Amino acid sequence: MYQSKIIGTGFYVPDNIVTNDDLSKIMDTNDAWIQERTGIKERRWIKDGSGETTATMAAEASKNALKNANISKDDIDFIILATLSPDYYFPGGGVQIQDMLDMPTIGALDIRNQCSGFIYAMSVADQFIKTGMYKNILVIGSEYHSGGIDKTTRGRGISVLFGDGAGAVVVSRSDDDSGILSTHLHSEGKFADKLIMEGPSTKDWVPNIIARNNPDEETYFPHMDGQLVFKNAVVRFSEAINEGLEANNLTKEQIDMLVPHQANLRISQFIQKKFRLNDDQVFNNIMKYGNTTAASIPIALAEAVAQNKIKKGDLVVLAAFGSGFTWGSVIMRW
Ligand code: UT7
Helix, strand or coil: CCCEEEEEEEEECCCCEEEHHHHHCCCCCCHHHHHHHHCCCEEECCCCCCCCCHHHHHHHHHHHHHHHHCCCHHHCCEEEEECCCCCCCCCCCHHHHHHHCCCCCCEEEEECCHHHHHHHHHHHHHHHHHHCCCCEEEEEEEECCHHHCCCCHHHHHHHCCECCEEEEEEEEECCCCCEEEEEEEEECHHHHHHEECCCCECCECHHHHHHHCCCCCCCCCCEECHHHHHHHHHHHHHHHHHHHHHHCCCCHHHCCEEEECCCCHHHHHHHHHHCCCCHHHECCCHHHHCECHHHHHHHHHHHHHHCCCCCCCCEEEEEEEECCCEEEEEEEEC
16 A cells, blocks of 8 residues: 655635625625624635636646646646536536646546535545555645625625635655545535535426526525534534544644634634644634635645645644535645
8 A cells, every 4th residue: 555645735816806895895794794703804706707717726726736746747647626616517627627737638536525525535536546546646626606606695694705716736656654644534414405505406407497587596506504514513623633633543732733624714713722722733814715615725735835834744634524514634744
């Protein structure tokens, strides 16, 4: 069995900054409410007509990760894209990355696990490297939320939270004892409807929605039971981190850097307090980007690396919770 490790990170966010004050001009919300409940100050939203999409952002983030890894696109054996907002219902977006980056005709896999998508994608990449099937895998999280959220007061409970962006890593066969120690994945489908976008779907095809022609139709906007999600998130985040530590006979005192999914700064702070970590041991950037779902961990990881907050030998923990419900963790020796 081989071990896998991240050899390069990169991210891309659209230029267009949308502040909380900008939002208060289009819906009944305000900077104080958003910052107090979520920590978010601003987010990036793709500008209408810019032509940017989940796939184009993913391609840009990937280019940055390849550069950072000092590896050629031709060395990549496999692509894994985690997203809940692919450009098309089908095909998935992984194939677009293959084409946009002019890569060889390698396999491309899409992962649909929402906020936990990047954790699931890392786990899949790790298994492929471990078995020796592939040597270099491009793992991406990319999301274009702003085009599909309800930007009116009706949708304010969701729309102020989400941002657009992409992050990517190159996962490769490790040539030393650093790398992924273990990954842990979970789901609990009985809560599927607590954070969901119901339509369009094969249960309710687009022609049905059009036929109803109901101006109050909400099924094609995301819906969330925020408080239930919050309560489950703090429990499951903790469980996933503890599970990873226990699996490797490690203690929370040994964590050098926790990069949690950026769902809400209050969730990150709760976890930080619970695990008695100081500010240097938890990386947050939700203040600048909002919740970018599958992209949030790779964006945060890329920023933490760029800011030299992670050094060789560090114990790095990634953890996420989100729609599904799904949750999980990755434990790595950097
Ligand atoms: O990444 C996926 C996982 N997602 C999460 O982990 C999110 C978890 N949940 C949360 O972070 C929080 O539940 C939210 C930040 C989404 C909401 O915070 P909350 O404290 O649970 O607020 P709430 O939904 O209970 O709403 C409280 C009040 C309501 O008004 P009333 O009924 O008390 O008069 C809402 O209508 O705040 C109102 N409200 C807003 N006010 C201003 C809801 N959204 C807004 C808004 N601006 N954007």
